[in-house]
Amino acid sequence: METLLQRPALLRSILIGAVVVAYLTSFSGGFVFDDHPHIVENQSLGDVSAALRSMTAISTRPITRLTLALNVATFGKHPWSFHIVNLAIHLVSVVVLFGLVRGSVVLLNKQKPTGLEPNLVGFIAAILWGLHPLGTMAVTYIIQRHESLMAMFYLLVLYCLVRARMADRSWPWYLAGIFSCWLGMGAKEVMVTAPIAAVLFDRIILSDNWRSLYRSRGWVYAVMMSPAVLLLVKVIPILLKDSSSQAGVLGTYETASPWLYLWTQSGVILHYVRLAVCPDYLTFDYDWPVASNVWEYLPSALAVVTLLGGSLWYLWRGNPLGLVAFLFFLILAPTSSVVPIIDVAFEHRMYLPLACLSTLAAVGMCYAIAWWKASESIARRHSLVLLLTVGLSLGLGLRTLQRNLDYRDEIALWTSVVESRPMNLRANHNLVNHLRAEGRSAEAEVLLKQSIGWCQQHGYETFPLEADLAELYVYEGAADLALRQFQVAVDSANTQSKKLSPYRQQVRDRQQAELHTSFGALLDMVGRPKDAAVQFDLAIAFRPDVPHWYALAGDAHRKSGNVDLALQRWKHAVDADKSMFQVARDYGMLLAGVGRYDEAVPYLESSVRKNRDDVAAAYQLIRIQAAAPSDELRQPEVALTSSLNLQKQFPQHQQELREVEAMALSQLGRFDEANSILQSLxxxxxxxxxxxxxxxxxxxxxxxxxQPIRLARKSPVSTASR
Known part of the structure; x- marks a missing residue:
């Protein structure tokens, strides 16, 4: 064993071999979830020149985009090629962590003997981290290359500082560290904490005091931090309310307050730590509930504050273990503090922080064995530590082999989530959709009913899952069964048993609104527009901030003959969302149909400009121009010319268009011609x-x-306008 520990090259080879074996099952994985929009459906992904230009334009995560572009340009969009590169990034990180921990212990031993063997501690930290199944989301889930690439550069920054301290010529290593820091900024925004980590690492591991650090290497950290300013400029818009960047990160409709998010993260962080110790129920999508109040997560908050306070205390005292513990919290800070990201918990966020815990575990194992076997020789103690490491590594590696299989396809992935968290609405919804797409609707129905039963048994609300079951029946063509199931879901939603926090109530209201919208869509489809309108109006009552629901309600009211409410709903929709061109067009048509011509004209003109083939809108517009009651709206010459042109373009609508021609001619005093056309019609x-x-x-x-023909103030909608 002692001979092995004196051969770092052999230890690196063992690390690489073990990690490769553990991730062999990842190569059977395909593209899942966000891989599809960002890789499979991204037609420009393989454009390397565009990716290079994005770097100069300081776009978001350009380095990761460049590696993906090179992947596609070299191998095409084959999943195995992405898995190879992801694994290669992970292997580099594992080897770098080995060198980082090993080098740090060497330097600490020169200052004051620690009783730690550098190669042993570095090997244990690296192999525990490299084989841990908690890292699979950052390695096996292809699009999370953002995370693994950032982690690699993060570790390289610290490693370069160690090598610079050991080298005769330090400046090449400092430049390499700066370059790694810059590249990491282009991989993921969490890298913004790297300069802080580097400064603290230097002070605790490499320097005797702050003055010597500043004089010797202050320029290094100043240059490191310069891209962080640019990165913050890119990140700040995400935090601004109603910004276009905010929706994908903080959510479009509801976002927890920073305070509640912070309290929630205390529970999440403890869960991360538990998974690091016992990675049993790993989950792709937690759908973690945000705290309703400060008391809900008070015990976990006290525990996290105690751990953080302890790490700060030891950091203040210059203890290297305090530094490692504090770096765990520092790396998590961008995603697990006060920025209320829409997804509260994701395992890939623990990828790099897990390296800190692995390092602490490695040091703890060495010290624990040294204390336990104090009477034994050093060689004997090292052998025991290595045997314990082999046992842990074997267990972690086998779990990683198994976990990789959950990423082989969408159904396997979402099945694993539903099995561990049956109350997860998004997981159930996605699993059902993928099963249905493969013609396995019966299986999807069974799984949904099982999830509903589990939620009923454990006190979770079931109406969103019952709505999913109703939608499954819709896809199967069982409309009557779907209608009954939707009513079950509505009845269930109406029996709210406890008061919720404003945030949770907001989320629940949106779920109820989506339920009523889906129910209304089915009622409309089966020819019950009046009942559909009731459901759409209920959706609006729950969440009055979604323009699309006003559009649906307006259409249902129009079909059921309630024109006034239809106009009100459509007016709200088009005012709230200027991109709803079809709704604006229908609104204009209905305004024309009820004789509100001055209001209708702008919408009709806009519709005709956007679609020259929209003969119905064009007909209503020239009809108003030909014979509007208001002098300001009448343009008979324009109407006449447009009518003649439209008759050539759309001969199938000649009868209606010739009627407009007659109207325009009567305005111009050409009564004989108008008379002839009308008699013919x-x-x-x-x-x-x-x-x-x-x-x-x-x-x-x-x-x-x-006399000229004039439209009445109230006019029926013509056949051509329908």
Whole structure:
């Protein structure tokens, strides 16, 4: 054993071999979840030149984007190629951690003997971290290369400082550290903490005092921090309310307050630590509940504050273990403090902090064995530590082999989540959708019913899952069954048993609104627009901030004959969301249909500009221009020209368009021509279409009296406008 510990090259080879074996099962994995929009469906991903330009433009995470682009340009979009690169990044990080811990112990031993064998501690820390299944989300989940790449550069920054301290010429290593820091900033925003970590690392491990650090290497950290300013400029918009960048990180509709998010993270951090010790129930998507009040997570908050306070105390006293413990909290700070990210807990965030815990575990094992076997020789103690390490590594490696299989496809991934957290709504929803897409609806139904039963047994609300079950019946074509199931979900939602915090109530209201929206869509589909309108209005009552729901409600009210409410709903929708062009068009059509011509014209004009083939909108517009009651709206010459052009372009609508031509001619005093057209249209009109014949005859009587045809203030919607 002692011979092995004197051969660092062999130890590195063992590390690499062990990690490769543990991740062999990752190569069977495909693209899952966010891999699809960011890799599979990203047509420009393979453009290396564009990725290089994004670096000069200081875009978000350009370094990771560049590595993905090189991946695609070299191997195409084959999952195995991404897994190879991800594993290579992880292997580099493992080897760097070995060198970092080993070198740090060597330097500490020169200052004051620690009783630690550098190669042994470095090996234990690296192999525990490299094989730990908690790291699989950052390695096996392809798109989380952001995390693993950032971690690699983070470790390289500290490693370069150690090498610079040991080297005869330090400046090349300092430059390498600066370069690593800059590259890491382009991998993920968490890297913004690296300069702080580097300064603290230097002070505790490398320097005797702050003055010598400042004089010798102050320039290094000043240059390291310079890109952090640019990164903060990119990150700040994400934190601003209503910014376009905020939605993907902090959520579009509801975001917890920083205070409640901080309290919640105390429980999350303790859970991370528990998983580091016992990685039993690893989960891709926790859907972790935000705290309702400070008391909900008070015990965990006290525990985290105690741990953080202890690390700060030992850091203040210059203890290297205090530094390692504090770095755990520092690295987690961007995602686990006061910035209320929409997803409260994700395992990939523990990838680099886990290296800190592995290092602490390595030191703790060595000291524990030394205390326990104080009477034994050093060689004997080292052998016991290595045997314990082998046992732990074997268990961790086997768990990693197993965990990688959960990423082989979407169904395996979401099944693993539902098995560990049946109350997870997103996981159930995604699993059901993927099963249904593969024609396994019966299996999806069974799984949903099992999740509903589990939630009922353990006191969780079931109405979102019951709504998912109803939607599954819709896809199966069982409309009657779906309607009954939706009613079950509504009844369940109406029996709220306890008071919630404002944030949780907001989330629940949105879930209820989505339930009523889905129910309304089904009612509309089966020809019950009046009932559908009731459901859409309920959705609006729960969450009045979603323009799309106003659009759905407006359409349902229009179909059920409630024009006033239809106009109100559509007006709100188009005012709230200027991109709803189709709704704006329908709103304009309905305004024209009820005789509110001055309000209708802007919407109709906009619709015609956007779609030259929209004959219905064009018809209503020229009809208003030809015969509006208001002098300000009438443009008979424009209407006449447009009518003739549209007749050539859309001969199938010639009857309606010739009627508009007659209206325009009557405004221009060309009564004989208008008379001729109207008589022709009456002859052509079907005997079964009495309404059209009556309208044309009324118009003919007006023209024969040498009077212009005018639209009434209230006018029915024509056939061409439907």
């Amino acid at each position: 009456i002859l052509e009109a079907s005997n079964n279409d009495s309404a059209t014949r009556e309208r044309l005859q009324q118009q003919l009587a007006i023209v024969q009296q040498q």
